[in-house]
Amino acid sequence: xxxxxxxxxxxxxxxxxxxxxxxxxxxxxxxxxxxxxxxxxxxxxxxxxxxxxxxxxxxxxxxxxxxxxxxxxxxxxxxxxxxxxxxxxxxxxxxxxxxxxxxxxxxxxxxxxxxxxxxxxxxxxxxxxxxxxxxxxxxxxxxxxxxxxxxxxxxxxxxxxxxxxxxxxxxxxxxxxxxxxxxxxxxxxxxxxxxxx
Amino acid sequence: xxxxxxxxxxxxxxxxxxxxxxxxxxxxxxxxxxxxxxxxxxxxxxxxxxxxxxxxxxxxxxxxxxxxxxxxxxxxxxxxxxxxxxxxxxxxxxxxxxxxxxxxxxxxxxxxxxxxxxxxxxxxxxxxxxxxxxxxxxxxxxxxxxxxxxxxxxxxxxxxxxxxxxxxxxxxxxxxxxxxxxxxxxxxxxxxxxxxx
DNA sequence: TGCATATATATCTTTCTGATATATTATAAA
DNA sequence: TTTATAATATATCAGAAAGATATATATGCA
Numbered sequence: 491x492x493x494x495x496x497x498x499x500x501x502x503x504x505x506x507x508x509x510x511x512x513x514x515x516x517x518x519x520x521x522x523x524x525x526x527x528x529x530x531x532x533x534x535x536x537x538x539x540x541x542x543x544x545x546x547x548x549x550x551x552x553x554x555x556x557x558x559x560x561x562x563x564x565x566x567x568x569x570x571x572x573x574x575x576x577x578x579x580x581x582x583x584x585x586x587x588x589x590x591x592x593x594x595x596x597x598x599x600x601x602x603x604x605x606x607x608x609x610x611x612x613x614x615x616x617x618x619x620x621x622x623x624x625x626x627x628x629x630x631x632x633x634x635x636x637x638x639x640x641x642x643x644x645x646x647x648x649x650x651x652x653x654x655x656x657x658x659x660x661x662x663x664x665x666x667x668x669x670x671x672x673x674x675x676x677x678x679x680x681x682x683x684x685x686x687x
Numbered sequence: 688x689x690x691x692x693x694x695x696x697x698x699x700x701x702x703x704x705x706x707x708x709x710x711x712x713x714x715x716x717x718x719x720x721x722x723x724x725x726x727x728x729x730x731x732x733x734x735x736x737x738x739x740x741x742x743x744x745x746x747x748x749x750x751x752x753x754x755x756x757x758x759x760x761x762x763x764x765x766x767x768x769x770x771x772x773x774x775x776x777x778x779x780x781x782x783x784x785x786x787x788x789x790x791x792x793x794x795x796x797x798x799x800x801x802x803x804x805x806x807x808x809x810x811x812x813x814x815x816x817x818x819x820x821x822x823x824x825x826x827x828x829x830x831x832x833x834x835x836x837x838x839x840x841x842x843x844x845x846x847x848x849x850x851x852x853x854x855x856x857x858x859x860x861x862x863x864x865x866x867x868x869x870x871x872x873x874x875x876x877x878x879x880x881x882x883x884x
Numbered sequence: 885t886g887c888a889t890a891t892a893t894a895t896c897t898t899t900c901t902g903a904t905a906t907a908t909t910a911t912a913a914a
Numbered sequence: 915t916t917t918a919t920a921a922t923a924t925a926t927c928a929g930a931a932a933g934a935t936a937t938a939t940a941t942g943c944a
Contacts, residue, residue, distance in 0.1 A: 493930060494784065501791040511892050520790065524783040531931060533894060556892045556938070572794050579784035579803055581810055586721040587691065587776035589844065593717065594698040595837040597769050606776055613778055639866065640792040647786065647855040654847040662840050669836065689933085690899065708923050728900065730925060755923070780932095 494580075495531040496539060500571040503545060503563040505637075510536055510559070519624060520641055522648045523617055536561055544570055586610075592662075604663050611659035618652035621645050691777075692728040693736060697768040700742060700760040702834075707733055707756070716821060717838055719845045720814055733758055741767055783807075789859075801860050808856035815849035818842050 502513050510532045517527050536559075539545040544567030550558040563571070588610040595603050625645045628638040699710050707729045714724050733756075736742040741764030747755040760768070785807040792800050822842045825835040 494787075495931075498787060501787065504791065504794065509892070510894095511890095515891095521786065523779060524781050524786050526780060526932085528932060529892095529894075530896080530933075552892090552939095556894095558892070568794075571791070575788050575791060575795055576799060578806055579788055580782070582720060582781065582783050582785070582807075583723060584721050584779065584781040585777070586779050586844075588779070589718065589721050589841045590691075590695060590698065591772050591776055593837055593841050594701065594768070594772060595840075596834070597701065597765075598772055602773060609775055610779075637793070640790055643792075643859050643862065644786045644790050646859070647783075647852070650851040650855055651848055654851045655844070658844040658847055662843070665840065692899080706923070707925095708921095712922095723901090725901065726923095726925070727902080727927080 493535070495527055495535050496544075497571060497574045498525065498527050499532065499535055499539065500544065500563055500567050500574075503561055504568060504571055507548070507560050507562040509561070519620075521644070522621055524644070524648060539567065542566075600666060603666060607659050607662055607666075611656055614652045614655035614659070618649060618656070621648045621652065625649070690728075690732070692724055692732050693741075694768060694771045695722065695724050696729065696732055696736065697741065697760055697764050697771075700758055701765060701768055704745075704757050704759040706758070716817075718841070719818055721841070721845060736764065739763075797863060800863060804856050804859050804863075808853055811849045811852035811856070815846060815853065818845045818849065822846070 498517060499513055502508060502516055508516065510529065513532055514527065514529065517525060536545065536547075540547055540561075543564060545561045545563055548560045548562070550560060552558060588606050591598070591606050592603060598606075625642065628642055628645070632638045632642065695714060696710055699705060699713055705713065707726065710729055711724065711726065714722060733742065733744075737744055737758075740761060742758045742760055745757045745759070747757060785803050788795070788803050789800060795803075822839065825839055825842070829835045829839065
């Protein structure tokens, strides 16, 4: 029913046959910070999809280590994927804990808030670098293989969002640093126990 | 233990006493699309926090409708909130289903993809408008009341991210529209059943 | 030699989402 | 006027997702 995980798995398998482990890795690199799927969803879902005949399993016998279970999408699975792809997308959602901590910033000192924002900035820089590196590789191969057209589109949004995050961090720190009444604000926060808004 | 919901609730109550219903409304308007909390978390968590002595409840008896249960943060709750505020924030996460559908775009027609991107754009425009409106009100009150300083900081990131989304949508549609081999790409996608990458 | 990382599958608990139920009042539309 | 639906307010439940942990081996590297 309403489990997006199954369609992420079908979508990944529509590109090439993979193990559950591969699916996780691929979602991490291809979707960056804009989607995630973990083993707790992948392995049970693969079993459900197999029962429904939407994927097939080929076991590669391994010596002295877990057998590789390589899954492929079936025609039935591809049809289900396409049906889902035609439906309108769910609204975007995000979890930015840094914004939560900034929003409750009256309980923190200037330095503590700036520390949070700098860590936020560092994560955005690191993710921007990751996205740029993969984008570079894909762009080089785009001339030979058209299949990178769509993944590249998603990377361009990722890059823009991370850049926006980095720029915001810089201006936010500036604003906090030159804020004259900050200490007063902080003292108010410290002593306030559920007063009026 | 590791439930962020309780700290969101404590944070909201640190601003003023509220009902569970108020908390939901406030998170929606103040955090926009960057955090969400629903009743399934709010009401059980409020009970837990009450048991732990981190919030207190005052029941306002209502005639012919549910009594209002107004919660306030205690000193103990405020201390727990501050402890959490000092911890490093969890890495950002997001769910952008539109990107998922674009990434699997080889199974869709040009028009179908553009439709998804336009819907994404519309959501971003609407959220940008919401953020701008609330920001405007807050800015007007900032001169009188310093408390809006932090919420305003979060709104500025929200606005930037939505603007980035809108700009991406425009350039993505342009790229798709002028893409010559698109039909070929689509036909390949249509006929491909788990071939090589 | 020891440590970290990568490959690979699996499960389990906690947390979160989304939907639904109940009940009233206020407002807007037919 | 009636009808619908949005807003206020609390509450619960099933299903989905997150996060952590367990197991086992191989490989690279100080």
